[in-house]
Amino acid sequence: MSEPVIIVDHVSKFFSxxxxxxxKELLFHLPxxxxxxxxxxxxxLNDISFKIEKGESFGIIGxxxxxxSTILGLIAGVLKPNSGKVxxxxxxxxxxxxxxxxxxxxxxxxxxILNAIILGMTKNEAQSKMDRIxxxxxxxxxxxxxxxxxxxxxxxxLGFSVAVHVEPEILLIDEILAVGDTKFQxxxxxxxxxxxxxxxxxxxxxxxxxxxxKICERVIVIEKSRIQKIEKIGKKI
Amino acid sequence: xxxxxxSNASCNLPGFHFKMLIDLNRQRLKYYLDLIIVLxxxxxxxxxxxxxxxxxxxxxxxxxxxxxFYFVFKIIMRFQIKDYSLFLISGLxxxxxxxxxxxxxxxxFIGNVSLIKKVRFPRLFLPLSQVLNDAFHFLAxxxxxxxxxxxxxKYPSITWLYGIPLLIIPTFLVVYGFSLAVSSVNLFFxxxxxxxxxxxxxxxxxxxxxxTVKFVPExxxxxxxxxxxxxxxxxxxxxxxxxxxxxxxxxxxxxxxLFVFIIGYLIYNKLKDRFAEMI
Ligand SMILES: Nc1ncnc2c1ncn2[C@@H]1O[C@H](COP(=O)(O)OP(=O)(O)OP(=O)(O)O)[C@@H](O)[C@H]1O
Ligand SMILES: [Mg+2]
Numbered sequence: 001m002s003e004p005v006i007i008v009d010h011v012s013k014f015f016s017x018x019x020x021x022x023x024k025e026l027l028f029h030l031p032x033x034x035x036x037x038x039x040x041x042x043x044x045l046n047d048i049s050f051k052i053e054k055g056e057s058f059g060i061i062g063x064x065x066x067x068x069s070t071i072l073g074l075i076a077g078v079l080k081p082n083s084g085k086v087x088x089x090x091x092x093x094x095x096x097x098x099x100x101x102x103x104x105x106x107x108x109x110x111x112x113i114l115n116a117i118i119l120g121m122t123k124n125e126a127q128s129k130m131d132r133i134x135x136x137x138x139x140x141x142x143x144x145x146x147x148x149x150x151x152x153x154x155x156x157x158l159g160f161s162v163a164v165h166v167e168p169e170i171l172l173i174d175e176i177l178a179v180g181d182t183k184f185q186x187x188x189x190x191x192x193x194x195x196x197x198x199x200x201x202x203x204x205x206x207x208x209x210x211x212x213x214k215i216c217e218r219v220i221v222i223e224k225s226r227i228q229k230i231e232k233i234g235k236k237i
Numbered sequence: 238x239x240x241x242x243x244s245n246a247s248c249n250l251p252g253f254h255f256k257m258l259i260d261l262n263r264q265r266l267k268y269y270l271d272l273i274i275v276l277x278x279x280x281x282x283x284x285x286x287x288x289x290x291x292x293x294x295x296x297x298x299x300x301x302x303x304x305x306f307y308f309v310f311k312i313i314m315r316f317q318i319k320d321y322s323l324f325l326i327s328g329l330x331x332x333x334x335x336x337x338x339x340x341x342x343x344x345x346f347i348g349n350v351s352l353i354k355k356v357r358f359p360r361l362f363l364p365l366s367q368v369l370n371d372a373f374h375f376l377a378x379x380x381x382x383x384x385x386x387x388x389x390x391k392y393p394s395i396t397w398l399y400g401i402p403l404l405i406i407p408t409f410l411v412v413y414g415f416s417l418a419v420s421s422v423n424l425f426f427x428x429x430x431x432x433x434x435x436x437x438x439x440x441x442x443x444x445x446x447x448x449t450v451k452f453v454p455e456x457x458x459x460x461x462x463x464x465x466x467x468x469x470x471x472x473x474x475x476x477x478x479x480x481x482x483x484x485x486x487x488x489x490x491x492x493x494x495l496f497v498f499i500i501g502y503l504i505y506n507k508l509k510d511r512f513a514e515m516i
Contacts (some may be wrong), residue, residue: 100351105286106282
């Protein structure tokens with residue numbers, strides 16, 4: 001394998017657990033407020049390092065609250081590390097939550113355009129891929145209905161269909177296959193396999209060991225904000 | 238294809254040509270333009286889909302205010318202002334843009350949780366789409382002002398052709414500046430949303446919209462003029478009512494506009510990296 005496309009280098013990320021309150025706290029308890037803010041830090045990731053190579057499929061598993069989604073957020077660039085550095089190369093399709101930015105009042109078709117552009121396509125690209133996206137989603141007659149009338153599985157289908165047509169170089173997937181029915185899940189797995197063949201780098205977060213073993217070459221187990229181990233699928237290192 | 242490499246990814250590859258850089262930037266610009274257009278269109282569409290009377294509503298609101306102020310100040314208080322109904326609407330329509338954008342932008346980020354949390358794109362386009370949406374509605378309401386003019390036997394003049402585009406610039410700057418600040422800060426202190434409604438009401442009364450600057454006693458006039466909206470709104474009004482474009486006021490409003498925009502942008506810029514974790 002060639003050069004790494006994602007480098008996570010001694011990354012730590014903490015969240016401050018204050019702010020939830022409001023202006024009242026800030027105004028009347030300013031000194032304690034600042035002290036508390038410093039103290040109530042929660043390290044979601046503690047000194048994490050790994051490299052992912054181009055074309056690799058990389059799994060992340062671990063218990064709830066371990067920091068998996070936080071890692072994907074850092075790679076997607078929506079979160080900034082407090083220390084360390086995340087470097088990425090190439091167009092990223094974040095399938096962190098299907099249909100991010102969908103608007104319930106707009107139709108499926110209108111949402112495809114909106115979502116596709118938000119995910120990085122130009123308008124022309126989006127329009128030329130429209131038919132393929134609709135085909136893949138199998139939503140046929142519903143495509144011109146407002147998506148507030150869709151079931152959650154239907155929304156997931158639409159979201160997945162748009163995301164896979166972005167032609168990503170890096171695909172981030174965070175437990176999104178759970179809502180689709182078995183047939184659609186299979187279709188998604190197949191799509192991921194074909195991406196894999198095309199040399200797309202895939203990072204896959206799931207609780208299903210089966211799915212990881214089907215797709216990934218390597219998997220990291222993350223627990224309590226740290227990497228516990230990195231395994232090669234099939235044999236442990 | 239747009240390369241969405243993270244900010245840390247460096248571009249100093251060997252053999253990296255200047256021309257590539259220009260092409261890349263042109264594509265990125267094109268992409269950003271598409272993004273702004275599609276987000277703004279969404280705002281407009283949603284506004285129209287939610288109510289059958291979309292356009293009518295955006296006009297009915299300032300007209301209703303005009304009616305109330307007319308009743309209170311002309312009929313009850315006997316204000317001596319000529320063509321008072323025209324006077325009111327030519328200030329209330331631009332104010333509607335200001336008010337709706339700043340109020341609306343309070344939820345620009347909060348209302349787009351899934352986007353902020355999951356996708357990386359320039360977040361400042363979200364309040365921008367709000368501001369452009371209201372700008373669009375303001376422009377669409379100008380024919381109503383013309384109808385009022387005709388009613389008073391007045392006509393728009395050639396001055397409008399440059400006056401309107403010129404005045405849009407400082408209005409946009411000041412509104413977008415406030416919107417950036419409000420939308421960003423509101424993520425950190427959710428109460429701001431309620432505070433802002435109050436502040437806008439106060440600002441409304443401190444802006445000569447239903448009265449003229451002349452009404453204000455000399456020693457309080459500075460209060461009216463430290464308000465960035467004063468030169469703006471009074472200029473819009475004199476343009477609509479009397480076809481007069483005041484350059485002094487214009488330059489003042491432009492200075493205010495730049496100032497507010499820069500402050501707003503700096504606040505946004507300072508806070509933007511933490512949006513996804515605050516939401
Ligand atoms: N914005 C935030 N503010 C404060 N704490 C946060 C924030 N986001 C995540 N956390 C905390 O960081 C930890 C890791 O969260 P993360 O979402 O990465 O977990 P996860 O491994 O994806 O879990 P799951 O399997 O449930 O999806 C959790 O304890 C969570 O409470
Ligand atoms: Mg998660």
